[in-house]
Amino acid sequence: MLRVGINGFGTIGKRVADAVRAQPDMTVAGVAKRTPDYEAEIARDRGYSLFAAAETTPFTAAGIDVAGQVRQLVAASDVVVDATPAGVGERNRALYEELETPAIYQGGEDASVAPVSFNARANYDEAVGADAVRVVSCNTTGLSRVLAPLEERYGIEKVRATLVRRGGDPSQTGRGPINDTLPDPVSIPSHHAPDVKTVFPELSIDTMGMKVPATLMHTHAINLTLRATPTAEDVRDLLTAEGRLLVIPERLGIDGAGKLKEYTRDAGRPRGDVWENCIWAESLTVEPLSDGRADCYLFQAIHQEADVVPENVDAIRAIAGLADGPESVERTNEALGIGC
Numbered sequence: 502m503l504r505v506g507i508n509g510f511g512t513i514g515k516r517v518a519d520a521v522r523a524q525p526d527m528t529v530a531g532v533a534k535r536t537p538d539y540e541a542e543i544a545r546d547r548g549y550s551l552f553a554a555a556e557t558t559p560f561t562a563a564g565i566d567v568a569g570q571v572r573q574l575v576a577a578s579d580v581v582v583d584a585t586p587a588g589v590g591e592r593n594r595a596l597y598e599e600l601e602t603p604a605i606y607q608g609g610e611d612a613s614v615a616p617v618s619f620n621a622r623a624n625y626d627e628a629v630g631a632d633a634v635r636v637v638s639c640n641t642t643g644l645s646r647v648l649a650p651l652e653e654r655y656g657i658e659k660v661r662a663t664l665v666r667r668g669g670d671p672s673q674t675g676r677g678p679i680n681d682t683l684p685d686p687v688s689i690p691s692h693h694a695p696d697v698k699t700v701f702p703e704l705s706i707d708t709m710g711m712k713v714p715a716t717l718m719h720t721h722a723i724n725l726t727l728r729a730t731p732t733a734e735d736v737r738d739l740l741t742a743e744g745r746l747l748v749i750p751e752r753l754g755i756d757g758a759g760k761l762k763e764y765t766r767d768a769g770r771p772r773g774d775v776w777e778n779c780i781w782a783e784s785l786t787v788e789p790l791s792d793g794r795a796d797c798y799l800f801q802a803i804h805q806e807a808d809v810v811p812e813n814v815d816a817i818r819a820i821a822g823l824a825d826g827p828e829s830v831e832r833t834n835e836a837l838g839i840g841c
């Protein structure tokens with residue numbers, strides 16, 4: 502069993518820990534946190550060995566036992582997943598390198614933190630045996646998953662995507678906007694287009710970002726020019742066959758993120774997590790152009806707290822050489838119940 506340490510037990514880290522625990526070929530060596538807050542209590546209650554990212558005293562003062570300091574966790578791990586706040590991963594890099602523990606970073610880090618920016622569907626093989634990998638952000642993951650099959654089957658000439666982003670996660674009480682609709686950033690392209698190009702270096706893509714007073718999910722409005730003229734049905738069939746794309750039929754009556762989250766909570770998913778991209782079937786539209794190309798349109802919703810979680814699991818397998826891409830994705834999907 503591969504021993505996986507998780508440094509940072511917040512929104513992403515706690516989900517990655519639970520996902521690792523659910524896999525047949527890996528185990529959680531422990532989790533590290535900086536603060537003895539409610540999430541530290543959850544780590545303890547779930548039976549994870551808890552390590553202090555800084556001083557142990559605040560934990561013992563709060564009555565929470567710690568197994569040691571983060572250095573010991575990294576030393577005892579075959580792979581470490583860094584899920585600390587954006588920018589902290591870069592500061593932790595020296596420790597992972599000193600202890601020669603391969604590391605997985607998150608999308609809040611600059612791409613320069615690791616030699617590979619990773620999406621399981623698009624470039625798994627590039628991460629096999631790497632010393633460090635960055636799992637791209639929730640939005641870049643969502644875009645990469647839908648673009649990879651379209652690029653493979655039809656070729657993509659140009660992508661134009663508008664990302665309507667939630668102002669903050671449900672637990673991020675200090676974020677906003679509270680009552681506004683912001684172009685964010687106002688400049689074009691937003692940082693998402695260059696981030697997608699860390700996965701697809703040859704792709705022509707422009708993105709525009711917005712932020713709105715919502716916490717549940719992001720919504721992407723995507724327009725792409727294909728180098729072929731499939732029908733809308735062809736595109737729907739292609740995307741429906743992808744394990745991490747949920748093409749939502751009209752009959753379900755799901756009109757937005759609220760009902761999507763309700764659907765996954767009703768289905769008994771942990772935390773109501775939506776690991777897949779959710780694409781509205783009736784939004785899939787193809788307009789043939791005169792010269793053998795076609796414009797394709799779609800809306801998709803992305804659960805920012807969840808979609809990168811299976812990607813972290815696959816990045817662990819890639820870095821450790823435990824499986825090839827399709828095998829890993831299948832194993833992860835089966836263990837978590839993705840696509841069900």
Ligand code: NAD
Nearest residue numbers: 509510511512513535536554584585586587607609639805
């Ligand atoms: P978070 O604030 O919810 O959790 C961070 C955790 O790290 C907390 O448990 C905190 O106590 C701990 N921590 C803080 N400083 C630490 C340190 N020095 N050492 C160890 N632990 C420390 O953050 P998050 O939302 O889980 O984000 C983590 C990373 O994932 C960031 O790079 C972020 O950009 C990325 N990401 C976040 C989302 C999202 O929507 N939340 C989506 C995709 C990617």
